[in-house]
Amino acid sequence: MDKYSWAWFHRFASPPYVYRVAELWAPWFAWIAGLLIAAGLYGGLWSSPPDYQQGDGFRIIYIHVPSAYLSMMCYGIVATASTIGLVWRMKIAHTVAVAAAPLGASFTFLALITGALWGKPMWGAYWVWDARLTSELILLFLYLGFIALSRAYEDSRSGDRAGAVLALVGVVNLPIIHYSVVWWSSLHQGSTKFFGGNADIQTSMLMPLLLMIFGFTCLFAACLAKRVQLELLGRERNAAWAAEAVR
Amino acid sequence: MSSLHEFLSMGGYGAFVWPAYGLAAMVVVVNIVLPLKRLRRLKADIRRRQGIAS
Numbered sequence: 001m002d003k004y005s006w007a008w009f010h011r012f013a014s015p016p017y018v019y020r021v022a023e024l025w026a027p028w029f030a031w032i033a034g035l036l037i038a039a040g041l042y043g044g045l046w047s048s049p050p051d052y053q054q055g056d057g058f059r060i061i062y063i064h065v066p067s068a069y070l071s072m073m074c075y076g077i078v079a080t081a082s083t084i085g086l087v088w089r090m091k092i093a094h095t096v097a098v099a100a101a102p103l104g105a106s107f108t109f110l111a112l113i114t115g116a117l118w119g120k121p122m123w124g125a126y127w128v129w130d131a132r133l134t135s136e137l138i139l140l141f142l143y144l145g146f147i148a149l150s151r152a153y154e155d156s157r158s159g160d161r162a163g164a165v166l167a168l169v170g171v172v173n174l175p176i177i178h179y180s181v182v183w184w185s186s187l188h189q190g191s192t193k194f195f196g197g198n199a200d201i202q203t204s205m206l207m208p209l210l211l212m213i214f215g216f217t218c219l220f221a222a223c224l225a226k227r228v229q230l231e232l233l234g235r236e237r238n239a240a241w242a243a244e245a246v247r
Numbered sequence: 248m249s250s251l252h253e254f255l256s257m258g259g260y261g262a263f264v265w266p267a268y269g270l271a272a273m274v275v276v277v278n279i280v281l282p283l284k285r286l287r288r289l290k291a292d293i294r295r296r297q298g299i300a301s
Contacts, residue, residue: 030279045268050258057260063271103278110274114267121263219275226282230289237293246290 013090015232016241022225022232029222036215043208051205060118062208066216068111071139072174074104074220078146079171082164094160095235097167098150099227103220105143112136123187131180132188135173142170156235 011017044062051058078097085093115133116126127133150163176183181190193200194210201209236242257264 046254055260056258057263059257059260059264060267063267067271067274106274106278110271113270117263117267121260219278223278223282226286230282230286233286233289233293237289237296242293243297246293 013092015092015095015236015239016245018092019229019232019241019245022229026222026225026229029218029225033215033218033222036211036218040208040211040215043204043211048204048208049202054122057118057121058205060114061205062212064111064114064118065209066213067107067114068136069213070216070220071104071108071111071136072177073217074100074107075139075142075167075170075174077224078104078143079167082167085160086164086168091157091160092232094150094157094164095231096224096228097146097164098160099231100224101143101146101150101163103223103227105140105147107216107220108136108140108143112140119187128187130187131184132177132186135177135180138173139170139177142166142173146170 040062044059048059050056077100081093081097081100084090085097112133115136119128120126146163146167149166150159153159153162180186181188194206199206233242233245255261255265
């Protein structure tokens with residue numbers, strides 16, 4: 001096998017390289033996010049028609065669904081990065097997990113609160129101890145536990161490993177969240193079919209939703225890039241490359 | 248400006264829709280501002296420690 005074929009991958013183990021890549025990518029993701037979210041807000045708040053059952057109350061969907069999606073996607077990133085960090089002892093993977101967790105927690109919080117604000121007018125209650133809502137709340141506690149645990153040690157390597165183990169145990173919660181509306185009788189509606197002839201959602205409502213989902217994802221990528229930079233520079237502040245980077 | 252009033256009332260759901268969007272805006276702003284501010288402070292700190300005038 002060509003001995004250089006993995007060179008691109010090994011570069012991602014180098015803090016200065018990842019720092020530069022993050023610096024380069026962040027503004028692009030931020031600009032694309034800004035455009036997508038602006039278009040999504042126009043479509044979601046203005047040009048899409050009111051729902052036939054929920055009137056204008058359904059418009060909370062345009063922030064609730066993207067944040068709920070990100071809350072789970074981000075946990076996938078934290079868990080994957082933790083696995084890579086544990087198995088291959090790759091420090092940078094732990095750095096990514098630690099950088100991603102606060103973002104994931106914030107979007108989980110947003111999904112829960114926007115869900116409550118949607119639940120009150122539609123279900124008559126801000127909160128019910130329903131399988132979907134409870135498993136999403138557990139996701140928030142997993143994030144908070146991960147953040148607390150990874151910062152609980154003097155030595156960042158011990159914190160990284162302890163947090164990573166918790167993140168891996170918590171993965172079991174992801175399928176529970178996803179299938180909660182199928183496995184248990186839930187007040188929360190089931191998954192919406194986006195595409196195909198028997199799609200559950202009209203194009204005029206689907207387009208803004210897709211714009212918001214991709215916009216939030218790009219925003220997340222931009223924020224993650226900056227947080228990875230922050231975490232890397234903080235951990236390696238005494239390295240020679242850090243002096244170069246802050247010039 | 249009846250159309251603006253109509254827009255803000257959100258068909259009677261304004262009291263739920265706007266707080267949801269307002270909170271989302273706050274979370275987004277904090278997610279953007281916090282790391283940028285901390286990164287700037289950290290860079291300044293590293294520069295100071297190394298005695299490099301910025």
